[in-house]
Amino acid sequence: MRSIQQIVDAQAKRWQVERQAETERHGAPTGPEPIRPWITIAREYGSGGTAVGEAIAARLGFQFYDRAILDAIAQESKYRREFVESVDERRRSAIEAHVEALLHGESFARSDFLRYLTHVLLTIGKTGHAVILGREAHLILPAQEGLSVRIVAPFAQRVATVADRLGLSPEDAAEQVRSVDRQRAEFRKVHFHLDAWRTDDYDLVLNMARTSSAGAVALIQTAFFARFPEADTTEA
Secondary structure, eight states, X not given: OOOHHHXXXXXXXXXXXXXXXXXXXXXXOOSSOOOOOEEEEEEOTTSSHHHHHHXXXXXXXXXXXXXXXXXXXXXXXXXXXXXXXXXXXXXXXXXXXXXXXHHTSSSSOOOHHHXXXXXXXXXXXXXXXXXXXXXXXXXXXXXXXXXXXXXXXXXXXXXXXXXXXXXXXXXXXXXXXXXXXXXXHHHHHHHHOXXXXXXXXXXXXXXXXXXXXXXXXHHHHHHHHHHOGGGOOTTO
């Protein structure tokens, strides 16, 4: 498993290569920055959303960011500085303006952690080609620049999945699911002042009782290319 430093270094190098390639093709940018679409995955605990997120990232050749990676970068000043400074000045200015607009509104809490997390998420969003798991990223990133997905499953199915994965009794697995659900609800309430998740915050909601992981990946890919056809290079 790669370290956080390796992830930061690799991403900075990839962005540098992409910027250089764009400059060689089109010259120095003068107009608005092109949209580089991303995918966010919000998921219920035990729904299988993490595996779906990893699979769609691999399918598209995108970088995958889960909650642990996002938190590690956001909370460690060295990683955060390197990460944000890896993008050019134009994007950094746009990111800073967006952060200030978000955190001075009434929808977001004014915490240092949320400020740092917002910087990291907007940096990822501006460079795109990423799948971002959790941390309510869909509420931070501009909705028109990516695809926001929520993955759900019936409570009983989630309990069975967690019991199998962690070797727990059904009773203990049920309590584990309830506990994680409470933690995520608390995060959403504290940082985003939301008491419940809202269907209209997402472009696509998938019920894993009605599809397989492979089916979910295919549906997300289809929706992504339908919304961002210029990102589909399979026929180029």
